[in-house]
Amino acid sequence: MSIDPTNNPALRSWVQTANVRGADFxxxxxxxxxxxRAGTREAPRVGVAIGAAILDMAACLAAGLFDEDSEARQAATAxxxxxxxxxMSRGASARRALRNAISALLAESAAVHRRQIAEHALVLQTDAELFLPAQIGDYTDFYASVHHATNVGSMFRPxxxxxxNYKWVPIGYHGRASSIVVSGTPVRRPVGQRKGPNEEVPSVGPSRLxxxxxxxxxxVGTGNALGDAIPMEQANEHLFGLCLLNDWSARDIQAWEYQPLGPFLAKNFASTISPWVVTLEALEPFRQPLAPRAEGDPEPLPYLTSDADRAHGGFGITVETWLRTAQMREAGDPAVxxxxxxxxxxxxxxxxxxxxHASSGCNLRPGDLLGSGTISGAAKESRGCLLELTWRGAEPLTLPNGETxxxxxxxxxLEITAFAEREGAARIGFGRCVGTIMPALGSA
Structure with a gap:
């Protein structure tokens, strides 16, 4: 596995906030x-996060800062x-050329006159309004954590x-792209049918769970034509990058509706993603072998395996969730x-x-979103949802202020964060994926 020079941990930027230890960007x-820019009617456009600032790519292009590299300049026109x-549609080669040019422009070694021009293309993140990074035509959510699948299965099918089929085929369902929202968007408690275990008939009301x-x-970066498949050896050329995802779920609505066709209203009211997309190039230093399969587990079928994916298909990314209740905010308490x-x-x-996803001939398109499914580990503190953490509500969490x-x-x-770090590489982060729960429509 080759590491791109833009990942050199010794690189520093003339944007000083990018050099702060532990910075996400x-x-x-x-x-x-x-x-x-917040409070303006400017057209939304592409930016690159650097430290506490955003580099305005359109402004850089207009200033001729990419003129020295024809491939980077062509990519920047997008x-x-x-x-x-x-x-995303331009492909991995164009993305890499543009990344190389941006890195050179923001490096401490950049020529003084180019730095002076680029300084005028910086906008503080606190002065910016952020949007969904792509027009998401289709969204598919998978069920890729065996620990999550085992925990949830043991509650409902002990x-x-x-x-x-779980260990043979990646399980997924088609989600609702229209209700994907960017971090910071409030999430209204959904209303739907729910039927408790001791109730004779269902009722309609706000989700209780x-x-x-x-x-x-x-x-997805470059897609595939209808009827075509994507071989494993080419998969990374079709992926653009990763973001954070919170697939909000109404468990009581889900339990009543999910058979026989899977989730519907329990999942389609909102899904929150982070605004920044971390490219595969940035994640190269954190590639890891896939987790070893348990003894007796089947090997993936040939179309789902390659030597490269076995050796480097995993990502060493730490994911976290943080909760701050209304009472905690009022008291000025930090999130837990x-x-x-x-x-x-x-x-x-x-x-x-x-x-x-593409093996049936399904045509994936630039900007389509593929969710991993809930990421859970073997330890209780690594369970990725409250359904698991509280074991379907039977083991409530006690917060530092005494709330449960x-x-x-x-x-x-609820905030999701993530970062990747290892010895010999610069730590990188994903920013924040945040949503606050609002009362259901019609609630007091």
Whole structure:
């Protein structure tokens, strides 16, 4: 596995906030997103996060800062768009050329006159409004954590927690792209049919068992034509990058409706993603072997395996959830961490999810979103949702201020964060994926 020079841990930027230890957005990261200056009617456009600032790509292009590299300049022409879809469609080679040019522009070694021009293209993140990074045409959520699948299965099917197909085929369902929202968007408690175990008939009302799901999601870069498949050896050329995903879930609505066709209203009221997309190039230093399969587990079928994916298909990403209740905010108390897990606990790789999705001839398109499913590990503190952490509400969590939670209450603010770090590489982060629960419509 080759490491791109833009990942050199010794690189420093003339943007000083990018050099702060523990910063999410050092020069080795350079994630893409969509922004405009807050309080303006400017057109949303592509920006790159660097430290506490955003580099305005359209302004850099207009100033001629990419003129020295024709491939980078051509890629940058996609950055005046209000979404990343056009850049995603240009392919991995164009993305790498643009990343190399941005890295050189922001490095301490950049020529003084180029730095002076680029300084005028910086916008503080606190002065910016952020948008969904792409026009998401289709959204598929998978079930790629065997620990999550086993935990949930043992609650509802104690005699057979995992169904026979789980270890053979990546399980997923088609979600609702129209209700995907960017971090910071309030989430209204959904209303739906629910039927408790001791109730004779269902009733309609606000969900009583509202939950989060801690996930990563991959954006498709270049897609495939209808009827074509994507071989494992080419999967990474079709993936653009990763973001954070909270697949909000109404467990009582879900329990009543999910058979026989799977989730519907329990999942379609909102899914929150982070605004910054961390490219595969930024994640290269954190590639890891796939988690070893348990003794007796089947090997993936040939179309779902490759030597490269076995050796480097996993990502060493730490994922966390943080809760801050309304009472905690009023008292000025900090958020409390509920979960810390590892993306390496996933049973299926992002490449396998992509390849399986396309294997039937399904045409994936630039900007399509593939969710990992809830990321949970073997330890209790690594369980990625309240359904698991409280074991279906039977083991409530006690917060530092004495409050308890079985599921989310109105006013709760749930934040997902993630970072990748290892010796010999610069730590990179994903930013924040935040939503606050609002009362259901019609509630007092």
């Amino acid at each position: 050092p020069i080795q990261n350079l994630p893409f997103g969509i922004f405009r 950055c005046a768009m209000p979404t990343l879809n056009e850049l 005699d057979q927690p995992l169904l026979p 509202l939950d989060y799901e801690l996930e990563l999601a991959a954006f 961490r509920l979960t810390q897990g590892q993306a390496t606990d996933l049973y299926w790789s992002m490449a396998q999810l992509l390849v399986h 939670r079985r599921f989310l209450e109105d006013g709760d603010e």
